[in-house]
Amino acid sequence: MSRDTLSDEKVSAEVDVLIVGAGPTGLYAAYYAGFRGLSAALVDSLPEPGGQVTAMYPEKRIFDVAGFPEIKGRDLISGLVEQADRYEPTYLLGRYATDLTVDSRGLLVGLGDGSAVRAGAMLITAGIGEFTPRPLPAGDGWLERGVVHFIPEIAAHEGRDVVVVGGGDSAFDWVLALHPVANSVTLVHRRARFRAQDGLIREVERLDVPLLTGAEVTEIRGDEHRVREIELELSGGDTKVLRAQTVVAALGFTAELGPITEWELDLDKRSIKVDTTMRTNRERIYAAGDVASYPGKVKLIATGFGEAATAVNNIAVELDPSVRLFPGHSTNTG
Template identity: 60%
Template sequence: MDAEVDLVIVGAGPTGLFAAYYAGFRGFGVAVVDSLPELGGQITAMYPEKAILDVAGFPSVKGRDLVSGLVEQAATASPSYFLDRTAQTLKTSEGGLTLGLDDGSRITAKAMIITAGIGKFSPRPLPAGDGWLGRGMEFFVPSFEPYVDKDVVVVGGGDSAFDWALHLEPLASSVTLVHRRDAFRAHQRSVDAVRATSVQIITRAQVTQVHGDGMVSGVEITVDGEPPVERPAQAIVAALGFVADLGPLQSWGLETDKRHVVVDSSMRTNLERVFAAGDITEYPGKVRLIAVGFGEAATAVNNAAVAIDPSAHVFPGHSSEGG
């Protein structure tokens, strides 16, 4: 199915959904493309039950609830969704652009905003090997139910590792967090919260072996300079982060730093009529937070407005102002 719209958005995560709403606020017809079959991007796919703590107005909000609100808000723009389809080709011209999808359909638009997270993900390998994936070892936790009354080992030192350890601790028989360094990448608030629970944190260590007969039943943990220690485990969460892969976007001629798309303060890329917002962008002082992505989405839409309609103003006025 082909479509012709004012603005096409590539990526249906939080930033893309807010961009869709804001495009509707500006009066533009919008289409949203995502390679995942559901709206919400990484949140829906990886951590719908996780509490998100860095969105303005929400001291704490579950991922799925945040996505639900964003979808409801975006619905006011009546966007056309192209889900479970990957943006493959891009042709730009003086008057617009054409986006080709992997199912053969095409979307013609006057401008584009790329909000596709950091592209396709490849999980970093667990030192003990990934042959146990799906047999007690997982890379993310979309549901907490499978971990009830189990001995869980979480591997990693970032926000996801600490968030999952904190959420699983009340449900699991035991939770052990293993990290290869003494220092953590997670927010100090999260580290302090986990330290206040029964979670055992083991640093300068790695999971060097996984044991079991078809399913995980235990692990070997090796601390630097010490002999290995055996520990029971029926579940392993390898929260080791991901290697960014921009996929087909790399063939479009976008300026990148290999992992992200370079933009200016207007969220413009080096390609005419192509903007970007959210985790995929890079510029001096960039901070990768959902809250920042929302602001970048509004900036991108407002600057794309001039490309869509040369008579439009970058700043349309506040949404709270009367007509």
């Protein structure tokens, strides 16, 4: 949407705080906004919340989140969503924040689908940028009919024949996660060597999972409801057909800060400079998590949580100078 077409007629949500990026930092910020009595909307280019965790390592165990000696990526994100749900934030998933207009009523942010959000303030928790899954060339038209980039629920693939396409860590993670529930799992990689860590490869090699290298998916066949089989071209020129009701395209993601770089924010390479309150150089616009930059910054989930709390408390004061910066203790709220 271009700036001159951004208007209140396009507004689909009106909130105190628009959070751009539903990764761990944005999700925690949504909880915190609610805790401060602020309404919040989360916009994310991905169809699922969780940012890098959901996109790249939902099945991996994380050991450095405070309070959890170890927790699977997917479980951490479920917990964050559940925590935020208490205050019912609005989710605008599968949409990009593209345009920004500042006027006397606050901020008007245009989304890639032509709608807009009106907000008193914005918290940018855009991580390393908007993620776009790398498409499976032969998968055109099969998304929603069996070709997937994410698996929000492993159990949904119970009893299915699954083909995972890719050679990196996430492809191997998906194989390990799906193997216990699927009827069969096959990994297909177009190169001769895998990029995944040796430990992961060894773990998969111990399972009864065919690993087809030098094999490219050339065609997906099925009906109007679902994929039924895929055709591969093998390195020698032969073809092979595999039965499949699910095809996981684990080919990685591209990440771009994109339109945010045009919002007249002070940038430090691919990050946004903030002060100790997490405010950017522009009024009512804050940043937290991987995308926020200041001297000594360490990009970790734990850091993002603290920054989200700092940002939201300072937003609360900027929106209403009569409220206190310190939120009080959650233990006193019941």
